[in-house]
Amino acid sequence: xxxxxxxxxxxxxxxxxxxxxxxxxxxxxxxxxxxxxxxxxxxxxxxxxxxxxxxxxxxxxxxxxxxxxxxxxxxxxxxxxxxxxxxxxxxxxxxxxxxxxxxxxxxxxxxxxxxxxxxxxxxxxxxxxxxxxxxxxxxxxxxxxxxxxxxxxxxxxxxxxxxxxxxxxxxxxxxxxxxxxxxxxxxxxxxxxxxxxxxxxxxxxxxxxxxxxxxxxxxxxxxxxxxxxxxxxxxxxxxxxxxxxxxxxxxxxxxxxxxxxxxxxxxxxxxxxxxxxxxxxxxxxxxxxxxxxxxxxxxxxxxxxxxxxxxxxxxxxxxxxxxxxxxxxxxxxxxxxxxxxxxxxxxxxxxxxxxxxxxxxxxxxxxxxxxxxxxxxxxxxxxxxxxxxxxxxxxxxxxxxxxxxxxxxxxxxxxxxxxxxxxxxxxxxxxxxxxxxxxxxxxxxxxxxxxxxxxxxxxxxxxxxxxxxxxxxxxxxxxxxxxxxxxxxxxxxxxxxxxxxxxxxxxxxxxxxxxxxxxxxxxxxxxxxxxxxxxxxxxxxxxxxxxxxxxxxxxxxxxxxxxxxx
Numbered sequence: 001x002x003x004x005x006x007x008x009x010x011x012x013x014x015x016x017x018x019x020x021x022x023x024x025x026x027x028x029x030x031x032x033x034x035x036x037x038x039x040x041x042x043x044x045x046x047x048x049x050x051x052x053x054x055x056x057x058x059x060x061x062x063x064x065x066x067x068x069x070x071x072x073x074x075x076x077x078x079x080x081x082x083x084x085x086x087x088x089x090x091x092x093x094x095x096x097x098x099x100x101x102x103x104x105x106x107x108x109x110x111x112x113x114x115x116x117x118x119x120x121x122x123x124x125x126x127x128x129x130x131x132x133x134x135x136x137x138x139x140x141x142x143x144x145x146x147x148x149x150x151x152x153x154x155x156x157x158x159x160x161x162x163x164x165x166x167x168x169x170x171x172x173x174x175x176x177x178x179x180x181x182x183x184x185x186x187x188x189x190x191x192x193x194x195x196x197x198x199x200x201x202x203x204x205x206x207x208x209x210x211x212x213x214x215x216x217x218x219x220x221x222x223x224x225x226x227x228x229x230x231x232x233x234x235x236x237x238x239x240x241x242x243x244x245x246x247x248x249x250x251x252x253x254x255x256x257x258x259x260x261x262x263x264x265x266x267x268x269x270x271x272x273x274x275x276x277x278x279x280x281x282x283x284x285x286x287x288x289x290x291x292x293x294x295x296x297x298x299x300x301x302x303x304x305x306x307x308x309x310x311x312x313x314x315x316x317x318x319x320x321x322x323x324x325x326x327x328x329x330x331x332x333x334x335x336x337x338x339x340x341x342x343x344x345x346x347x348x349x350x351x352x353x354x355x356x357x358x359x360x361x362x363x364x365x366x367x368x369x370x371x372x373x374x375x376x377x378x379x380x381x382x383x384x385x386x387x388x389x390x391x392x393x394x395x396x397x398x399x400x401x402x403x404x405x406x407x408x409x410x411x412x413x414x415x416x417x418x419x420x421x422x423x424x425x426x427x428x429x430x431x432x433x434x435x436x437x438x439x440x441x442x443x444x445x446x447x448x449x450x451x452x453x454x455x456x457x458x459x460x461x462x463x464x465x466x467x468x469x470x471x472x473x474x475x476x477x478x479x480x481x482x483x484x485x486x487x488x489x490x491x492x493x494x495x496x497x498x499x500x501x502x503x504x505x506x507x508x509x510x511x512x513x514x515x516x517x518x519x520x521x522x523x524x525x526x527x528x529x530x531x532x533x534x535x536x537x538x539x540x541x542x543x544x545x546x547x548x549x550x551x552x553x554x555x556x557x558x559x560x561x562x563x564x565x566x
Contacts, residue, residue: 048084048085048086048087048088049086052086052087052088053088053315054087054089054090054312054313055081055087055088055313055314055315055316055317055336056089056090056091056092056315056316056317057074057077057081057089057091057092057317057318057319058092058257058284058288058304058307058316058317058319059071059073059077059318059319059321060288060291060292060295060318060319060321061292061323062292062295062321062322062323063322063323063324064323065323065324065325066321066322066324066330067224067225067323068225069321069323069352069354069358070319071224071225071226071227071237071256072236072237072358073319073321073330073332073352073358074092074257075227075234075237076358076359076362076363076366077317077319077334077369078091080366080367080370081317081370084371087315087370090311090313091255092257092284092311093255093256093257093258093261095310095311095312096257096258096278096280096281096283096310096311097259097260097278097280100260100261100278103143104143104145104261105144107140107143107144108140108144108145108149108152110140111136111139111141111144111149111156112140112152114134114137114140115133115134115137115152115155115156117133118130118131118132118133118134118159122163122166127166127167128163128167130159130163130166131160131164131167134156134159134162135160137156137160138153138157138160141153141156145253145261145263146229146231146232146251146253147227147232147234147253147255148232149232150184150231150232150251151232153251154180154184154187157176157180157183158180158187158188160176161173161176161177161180162194164176165194165195170198173198174198177189177198177201177202177205179248181202181206181209182209182246182247182248183231183248183250185210185246212246213247214243214244214246214247215245215246215247215267215268216242216243216244216245216268217230217241217242217245217250217252217266217267217269217270217271218239218240218241218242218269218270218271219235219238219240219252219254219266219271219273220238220239220270220272220273221238221239221254221256221272221273221274221275222272222273222274222275223274223275224256224258224275225238225239225256226254226255226256226259226262226273226275227254227255228240228242228252228254229251229252229253229254230242230245230250230251230252230253231250231251232251232253238254238273245268247267247268248267249265249266249267250265250266250267251263251264251265252264252265252266252271252273254273254275256275257284258277258278258280258281258284259276259278259281260275260276260277260278262275279534280310280534282530282534283306283307283310283530283534284307284310287303287304287306287307287310288303290302290303290306291304291307291318292320295320295333296333296385297385298383298385300320300385301337301342301344301383304316304318304335304337305337305339305342308337308339309339310534312539313339314339314340315336315337315338315339316336316337316339317335317336317369317370318334318337319333319334320333320334327355328354329351329352329353329354330352330353330358331351332348332350332351332352332362332365333348333349334346334350334365334369335348335369335384336369336370338381341381342381342383343374343381343382343383344381344382344384345373345374346368346369346370346371346372346373347374347384348365348368348369350364350365352365396463397462397464397465397466397467398463398467399463400459400462400463401459401463401464401467402463403463404455404456404457404458404459404460404461404462405456405460406456407452407453407456407459408452408457408460409456410452410456411448411449411450411451411452411454411456412449412452412453413449414445414446414448414449414452415445415446415453417445418442418445418446421439421441421442421445422442424442425438425442
């Protein structure tokens with residue numbers, strides 16, 4: 001029988017080995033340096049209270065020159081919502097692509113479950129089974145949204161390499177280590193898990209990656225600009241040049257509202273990604289066009305409320321951006337709107353610089369839009385429209401028109417009086433003082449009549465322009481004028497009768513205009529019906545998702561090992 005001291009030493013050594021195998025995987029999953037962790041929206045969003053209002057961000061370009069800048073402002077607004085800590089961001093691209101979001105979340109859940117299963121297998125010293133689970137986790141996270149889950153993918157790769165080392169598959173482990181470091185040079189490998197020779201290889205590969213050659217990638221998207229993420233880090237709005245990449249196949253993720261999230265691996269050079277529209281893209285286009293058509297009218301807020309309902313959120317943060325020519329600053333109208341009643345919870349007007357200064361130059365306005373909620377007035381919603389200027393303009397126009405009519409009437413009156421004085425002058429003795437008085441008075445009346453008619457025409461014309469030009473109110477009927485036919489003379493031949501089916505050009509133009517208007521109304525009606533159908537489908541899907549979550553809550557709770565925090 002062995003001495004008690006030998007048995008104690010063997011027991012201690014066995015306990016140390018078991019503890020090493022149990023602790024090693026967790027140590028190998030030490031989070032990567034925060035310097036390379038992307039500005040993940042999901043992590044910050046989790047800090048918002050559970051009952052926080054849900055907000056989606058939409059940026060609407062009012063001209064073609066502002067498309068790229070509007071997309072960049074939308075990204076900065078999403079960051080501002082996340083940093084506020086009081087609002088819960090719902091990315092518009094996810095809200096409008098319920099099927100794609102559900103599929104990505106399913107892949108993410110599968111990957112997380114595979115990580116747990118791999119951890120349990122490691123605890124049980126079944127490293128071959130653990131390798132299969134960690135490999136499944138890598139594949140699962142590759143199908144998830146890597147703009148938010150790249151960190152988890154990096155950890156899964158480290159765990160896969162750790163499993164290969166434990167199984168004696170050193171060549172495969174070194175390939176996995178090389179891939180993990182090429183995508184994330186700051187990935188950490190625990191010496192408590194990896195043996196010294198593998199740790200030496202890790203540091204050699206890390207140094208080679210950090211000092212090795214760099215590559216560049218230019219990412220473009222069609223048909224709209226999109227947010228571009230490379231290995232989980234936001235790199236800009238397409239088209240964008242991404243420099244300083246390691247020589248590896250990097251994960252490129254592009255996100256745009258109304259289009260399916262697109263993701264694939266690219267090494268270097270130029271790449272153009274064609275985005276596939278989702279079903280709700282029609283609704284987004286309809287409501288965006290409606291808001292852009294009259295950005296300072298109630299029609300804007302009505303469209304944003306419809307968009308918020310389609311996205312299933314309680315608030316919409318909208319940025320209406322006008323670019324203009326050259327490098328002039330962007331003109332931005334920002335508001336945060338309550339979808340329930342249209343109350344403007346926040347409102348801001350201002351200019352934002354373009355280019356590299358856009359990020360810093362937009363922070364003041366964006367913080368104003370998310371910092372606090374403006375109160376209602378006597379329980380009624382408050383709205384902000386610049387339409388008051390147009391109303392004043394129409395009022396001035398009406399006043400000028402009325403003044404012009406009055407002056408025309410006065411001119412006609414004094415003209416008639418001047419004509420009467422002319423008749424009196426002819427009947428009076430020409431050399432008498434009375435005739436001279438009549439003559440002087442008649443000239444005065446004639447001058448007043450001329451001035452009244454001229455000024456009246458000018459005033460009425462200016463008033464009509466202010467009241468009705470460029471969409472001013474007033475529903476004056478459209479009129480068409482026709483040039484009078486020349487009078488027939490004895491020498492002229494009679495004009496031939498017009499063809500039986502011919503119509504005057506003005507009548508034909510009016511008919512074409514009415515037909516075009518009817519066609520536009522019909523197209524708009526059909527698009528609204530399509531949007532309503534899509535909204536009902538989204539509501540049904542959300543109800544199904546809620547029922548599924550309720551069923552999951554009723555399932556038995558996981559044991560303590562399943563709840564371990566990795």
